[in-house]
Amino acid sequence: MIAAFVPCSAHAQPSPPDPTTLDIEQLFDVELTSTASKFSQEVTHAPASVTVVTAEQIRQHGYRTLADILGGVRGFYTTYDRNYTYVGVRGFARPGDYNTRVLLLVDGHRLNEPIYDMAPIGTDFPIDVALIERVEVIRGPGSSLYGTSAFFAVVNVLTKTGSSAPGPRVDASVGSQATRRATVSVGRVFANGNEVLVAGSGYDSAGNSRLYFPEFDAPGIGDGIAINADGDRSASMQAQAVVGRVRFSGALIDRAKRIPTASFLTVFGDGRERTEDTRAYADVAYAGPFGQKWTGVARGGIDYYGYSGAYPFDYGADGIVISNDSSHSVQLSGELTLNRRVDRHVVTLGTEVRRAMHNHQRAWDVFATQLDTENPSTVLGVYAQDEITLRPGLLFNAGLRLDHHDAFGSSLTPRAGLVLLPRRQSAIKLLYGRAFRAPNSYELYYYGTMQEYGFTLAPETIETTEVVWEEYVGAHLRAAVSVFSYEADHLISQRMLVAPGLLGGGIYFANDSSSTARGADAEIEGGWSNGLSAAAGYSYVRARDGATHAVLSNSPRHLAHVRVSSPIKPLASRLGLELRGVGERRSLDGGLVPGFVVGNATATTSLSKKLDLELGVYNVLDTGYADPGAEEHAQRAIRQDGRTARVRIIARF
Amino acid sequence: MRTVCLLMAVLVGVISRVHLYAQLDEGLVKAAALLKVALFVDWPATSMNDRFVIAVAADEEFSQTLIAAARGRKLNNREVMVRRLVDSDETCGCQMLFVGVREDVRSTMLLRWARRKPVLTVGETTAFLREGGIVRLFRADDRLRLQINNKSAEDAGLKISSRLLQLADQTP
Numbered sequence: 001m002i003a004a005f006v007p008c009s010a011h012a013q014p015s016p017p018d019p020t021t022l023d024i025e026q027l028f029d030v031e032l033t034s035t036a037s038k039f040s041q042e043v044t045h046a047p048a049s050v051t052v053v054t055a056e057q058i059r060q061h062g063y064r065t066l067a068d069i070l071g072g073v074r075g076f077y078t079t080y081d082r083n084y085t086y087v088g089v090r091g092f093a094r095p096g097d098y099n100t101r102v103l104l105l106v107d108g109h110r111l112n113e114p115i116y117d118m119a120p121i122g123t124d125f126p127i128d129v130a131l132i133e134r135v136e137v138i139r140g141p142g143s144s145l146y147g148t149s150a151f152f153a154v155v156n157v158l159t160k161t162g163s164s165a166p167g168p169r170v171d172a173s174v175g176s177q178a179t180r181r182a183t184v185s186v187g188r189v190f191a192n193g194n195e196v197l198v199a200g201s202g203y204d205s206a207g208n209s210r211l212y213f214p215e216f217d218a219p220g221i222g223d224g225i226a227i228n229a230d231g232d233r234s235a236s237m238q239a240q241a242v243v244g245r246v247r248f249s250g251a252l253i254d255r256a257k258r259i260p261t262a263s264f265l266t267v268f269g270d271g272r273e274r275t276e277d278t279r280a281y282a283d284v285a286y287a288g289p290f291g292q293k294w295t296g297v298a299r300g301g302i303d304y305y306g307y308s309g310a311y312p313f314d315y316g317a318d319g320i321v322i323s324n325d326s327s328h329s330v331q332l333s334g335e336l337t338l339n340r341r342v343d344r345h346v347v348t349l350g351t352e353v354r355r356a357m358h359n360h361q362r363a364w365d366v367f368a369t370q371l372d373t374e375n376p377s378t379v380l381g382v383y384a385q386d387e388i389t390l391r392p393g394l395l396f397n398a399g400l401r402l403d404h405h406d407a408f409g410s411s412l413t414p415r416a417g418l419v420l421l422p423r424r425q426s427a428i429k430l431l432y433g434r435a436f437r438a439p440n441s442y443e444l445y446y447y448g449t450m451q452e453y454g455f456t457l458a459p460e461t462i463e464t465t466e467v468v469w470e471e472y473v474g475a476h477l478r479a480a481v482s483v484f485s486y487e488a489d490h491l492i493s494q495r496m497l498v499a500p501g502l503l504g505g506g507i508y509f510a511n512d513s514s515s516t517a518r519g520a521d522a523e524i525e526g527g528w529s530n531g532l533s534a535a536a537g538y539s540y541v542r543a544r545d546g547a548t549h550a551v552l553s554n555s556p557r558h559l560a561h562v563r564v565s566s567p568i569k570p571l572a573s574r575l576g577l578e579l580r581g582v583g584e585r586r587s588l589d590g591g592l593v594p595g596f597v598v599g600n601a602t603a604t605t606s607l608s609k610k611l612d613l614e615l616g617v618y619n620v621l622d623t624g625y626a627d628p629g630a631e632e633h634a635q636r637a638i639r640q641d642g643r644t645a646r647v648r649i650i651a652r653f
Numbered sequence: 654m655r656t657v658c659l660l661m662a663v664l665v666g667v668i669s670r671v672h673l674y675a676q677l678d679e680g681l682v683k684a685a686a687l688l689k690v691a692l693f694v695d696w697p698a699t700s701m702n703d704r705f706v707i708a709v710a711a712d713e714e715f716s717q718t719l720i721a722a723a724r725g726r727k728l729n730n731r732e733v734m735v736r737r738l739v740d741s742d743e744t745c746g747c748q749m750l751f752v753g754v755r756e757d758v759r760s761t762m763l764l765r766w767a768r769r770k771p772v773l774t775v776g777e778t779t780a781f782l783r784e785g786g787i788v789r790l791f792r793a794d795d796r797l798r799l800q801i802n803n804k805s806a807e808d809a810g811l812k813i814s815s816r817l818l819q820l821a822d823q824t825p
Contacts, residue, residue, distance in 0.1 A: 018685075019677055019681045019682045019684075019685035019686075019722075020684075020685040020688060020689075020722055020726075022685065023689075024686075024689045024690070024692075024693065024816070024817065024820065025820065027682060027685055027686045027689060027797065028686070028796065028797055028798065028799060028820055029796065030677050030682060030796070030797075031677070031795050031796065032677060032678070032679045032682060032792060032795050032796065032797060161779075163779050163791065163793070164793060165793075166793055166794075166798075166822065189779065189800065189822060191802070191804075192783065193779045193780070193782045193783035193802075195779060242779070244783065529678055606795075609796075652794060
């Protein structure tokens with residue numbers, strides 16, 4: 001692959017001019033080398049293992065969704081069931097888990113909604129990735145600051161502002177599977193420093209027009225081919241304004257997906273199975289001083305989430321009947337965080353309240369309404385954290401959060417970390433933490449079995465210990481190594497009660513499983529002043545069921561990635577190459593889904609100062625691979641796309 | 654596989670044009686811009702000594718870059734001197750003050766001190782301009798860009814030339 005470009009990059013290059021010899025107009029016109037030659041992160045004092053993905057990296061590797069971004073983060077992997085995309089962290093990707101155990105924030109605003117707790121990371125994520133400034137991935141439990149769902153990791157997406165995406169711009173792409181996407185944004189900075197950014201996006205894809213599922217290739221069922229049943233479309237908007245110390249932001253997305261897999265025992269080949277998700281939020285946050293001695297953030301927000309699903313079932317003599325699911329929630333939230341430096345302490349105090357005013361789930365078909373339940377809820381949290389400088393180069397960080405949920409009571413989550421900074425360029429962290437995830441409305445109320453048998457649920461918990469070592473080697477290399485042990489208890493898992501005539505087919509949820517994961521991961525990344533950047537990472541984990549000691553399903557023991565991005569200077573272009581490897585995973589039936597390596601290549605070039613062109617080829621090796629299915633799938637593994645490509649143009653005015 | 658590589662190579666090759674300049678390091682361009690910007694600003698005569706002092710509160714790498722870029726240079730026949738501010742410095746004794754992006758805590762304090770004094774304050778954040786800084790240098794779309802708060806400049810008794818104001822993204 002690289003060989004194809006060597007003749008180009010071997011062209012004689014003029015030596016770069018001394019910038020001090022340029023005149024003032026030229027200075028503000030020359031193209032700057034990539035910031036990737038600087039490290040995306042410094043040795044962090046934060047008591048956690050942190051990875052930052054920058055806008056630069058997103059562009060260099062042609063990432064299309066948040067899932068593309070997260071899939072390249074050390075220890076993370078994604079699963080796509082042709083409906084939603086799910087993220088796995090350090091060996092945990094429980095089938096049927098709608099990303100409930102990763103907290104997703106956009107500019108600090110929580111996106112996991114109160115019904116399913118779902119973090120949308122695929123084409124249902126409301127922010128176009130081109131408008132992401134950086135993504136901070138904080139591994140490990142974050143409940144001591146964030147409360148529920150900050151179980152395996154916290155992902156904070158920071159968006160671009162009027163100053164980082166100034167002026168009008170159009171970003172449009174076309175690609176394989178009749179995929180089209182367009183984003184229009186306008187950013188502006190006013191003379192007084194206030195900023196606004198408004199953007200709108202449309203996305204439409206026919207998906208894979210011909211999908212073969214051997215499970216449905218049988219006499220009497222069909223040939224197993226789902227034709228034109230994979231369509232995906234979304235429309236979204238986002239807006240934000242920074243006025244002095246106050247930031248107003250909001251986003252809206254409606255995304256509809258056709259489902260080709262006949263999940264939940266629906267009729268294969270019917271073509272009407274689909275889900276639609278709508279999310280909207282508005283948030284206002286003040287960041288700045290509170291009185292003479294405190295600084296902090298005060299935030300208020302409102303969220304809407306709506307879902308509808310259509311599922312065609314074969315009712316025998318009554319023919320094929322569409323079963324409908326819908327839910328919606330409206331949630332108000334408020335948070336206050338205060339910081340103060342007192343002598344050798346940095347103290348943080350905070351409180352958060354979330355009130356789901358509407359929390360409604362409904363299921364019906366032409367014959368009857370099976371479910372119609374409204375379950376408002378309130379969560380109140382208070383937290384405190386102290387970072388103490390014990391002596392120069394030695395920090396101790398301790399935090400504690402108490403959450404009260406009106407449905408099941410209180411959870412207390414502590415965290416402690418010792419951060420040793422022996423030299424300027426290295427850090428060693430010893431970390432301990434607990435986190436919890438509260439049962440959500442879907443788990444508590446959706447299946448009639450829960451009420452009929454009086455089953456209740458308690459929060460699930462995790463306890464983790466981790467040692468992190470970060471080191472800068474010379475001027476160009478950075479290395480990070482983590483060794484960790486996770487013990488998750490009372491995990492909420494889906495069970496089936498075998499009894500005739502039960503509503504919902506006898507499915508229920510119980511706090512009845514525990515799991516452990518032990519592993520290590522490492523990454524080395526380099527950036528050089530000629531614009532070349534490279535990274536390689538590997539993670540190893542053994543995640544097992546606490547009772548049977550069997551390896552968990554959808555838990556790869558090995559994950560690896562290699563990334564290179566290099567300028568091709570004579571052509572004013574850049575080439576990004578990436579390989580991602582995922583080891584074999586167990587499917588739910590105990591079989592093995594083979595491991596694979598997928599390669600992606602992205603070439604970007606500047607046609608002029610205002611026009612960029614990008615060509616991305618995804619799964620460039622055309623690897624045949626599959627992700628494990630969940631309980632709702634007849635497929636033990638769901639085949640993923642082969643090679644696809646897209647051409648993208650970005651115009652700035 | 655090979656077809657795809659070739660296609661990409663051809664596409665990239667055919668449609669791109671050779672740039673006038675190679676890409677340049679952000680730090681070098683920023684340092685050059687700092688020195689150049691000073692040529693388009695008039696200080697009140699009383700504020701000038703025989704040396705032109707630029708105080709810098711920034712990371713090690715950029716400070717060294719600026720010191721190297723300024724070495725042996727003259728601005729309007731005055732020798733340029735770059736002075737690094739240390740933590741205890743509360744004043745700069747300078748004509749120009751650069752505050753790096755990571756110095757947000759000291760930035761407020763330094764700006765408070767520089768307010769209404771004939772010091773050209775240059776920073777990197779929008780907050781810097783809001784809090785009374787005069788010039789902002791920042792990176793967007795792989796170019797160095799400029800913003801100027803001319804009101805703050807007038808308050809400081811500095812006159813910024815129209816040539817520089819025209820280069821700025823937004824000017825009051």
